[in-house]
Amino acid sequence: MKWYKHDSNANADAKLRKIRLKYGMEGYGLYWYCLELIAQNVEKHNLSFELEHDAEIIAADVGIHFELVQEMMVFMVDLGLFEQENGIITCLKLAKRTDEYTSKLIKQLDNVPTLSRQSPDKVRSNRTEEKRLEQNIPSPSEKALDEQIWKTGVSLLGDKKSDRSLIGKWVSEHGKEKVAAVIAQAVIARPVEPKAYITALLQDRTRPTDPYYAEIRKVVASAEH
Numbered sequence: 001m002k003w004y005k006h007d008s009n010a011n012a013d014a015k016l017r018k019i020r021l022k023y024g025m026e027g028y029g030l031y032w033y034c035l036e037l038i039a040q041n042v043e044k045h046n047l048s049f050e051l052e053h054d055a056e057i058i059a060a061d062v063g064i065h066f067e068l069v070q071e072m073m074v075f076m077v078d079l080g081l082f083e084q085e086n087g088i089i090t091c092l093k094l095a096k097r098t099d100e101y102t103s104k105l106i107k108q109l110d111n112v113p114t115l116s117r118q119s120p121d122k123v124r125s126n127r128t129e130e131k132r133l134e135q136n137i138p139s140p141s142e143k144a145l146d147e148q149i150w151k152t153g154v155s156l157l158g159d160k161k162s163d164r165s166l167i168g169k170w171v172s173e174h175g176k177e178k179v180a181a182v183i184a185q186a187v188i189a190r191p192v193e194p195k196a197y198i199t200a201l202l203q204d205r206t207r208p209t210d211p212y213y214a215e216i217r218k219v220v221a222s223a224e225h
Contacts, residue, residue, distance in 0.1 A: 010177070011176075011177065011180060015079045015080065015081055016028065016031065016081075018079060019031060019072075019075070019076065019079070019081075022075065023072055023075075024152075024183070024187075025152050025180075025183065025184040025187050026064065026187055026188060027072050027075075028179070028180075028184050029062075029184030029185055029187060029188045030058075030062065030064065030069065030072055030188070031076060031183075031186070032082065032181060032184070033062060034051055034058070034073075034082070034089075034091075035091060037051055037058075038090075038091050047107055051082070051088075051089040051090065051091070055069045055070040055073055062188045062189075062191065063188060063190060064188065073089065081095070082201070092156075101193050102216075138206075150164075150167060152184075152187060153167045153179075153183050154167070155204050156183065156186055156187070156194040157194060157195055163195075166195070167179070170199075170202060173202075178202065179202070182198050182201050182202055183198065185201065186198050186201075
């Protein structure tokens with residue numbers, strides 16, 4: 001799967017807010033990282049929507065302690081963001097958010113219901129809950145997310161007026177969702193020069209001679225697939 005649909009107000013989802021409240025942007029970034037890992041393995045001969053890597057490998061990739069990754073994954077499963085059966089993590093609701101090519105593959109299957117290991121009543125219940133969450137309208141309390149993005153951004157860049165202006169410029173040019181995701185990735189990657197890292201990742205204008213080219217391209221490549 002080359003891409004999947006991402007709601008512009010995903011940050012307002014009650015479950016994702018719980019992740020941020022408990023684990024901050026580190027947990028938020030881990031959630032989207034796992035979705036990318038699942039999505040990039042979905043293809044014509046693999047529609048399982050399974051997370052291929054275990055917590056140990058993911059921990060090594062993102063630079064978070066293994067036990068913390070495991071704890072966060074259990075929390076996400078308990079929230080219903082992922083499913084877990086026999087030690088295998090899946091995200092079956094991604095089937096509703098696939099690109100056009102993958103959607104056609106799924107529709108062509110005669111046994112589409114087998115994508116879900118849940119009973120019909122459970123599936124209907126989950127779909128009702130997902131629809132309810134998707135229709136939520138951000139309230140004034142959602143300003144807390146903006147404050148958290150600014151707080152995290154300032155902690156990475158510094159508290160100078162120019163740094164605050166730069167964050168505002170990023171949000172204006174690239175949108176709050178993209179900036180939030182990149183800042184979350186920066187928290188995980190912990191680059192030596194976060195300003196250069198974030199700017200390059202937002203603009204994707206890196207060159208092989210740039211000091212963080214390899215690190216940034218790895219992130220961009222994973223997002224493109």
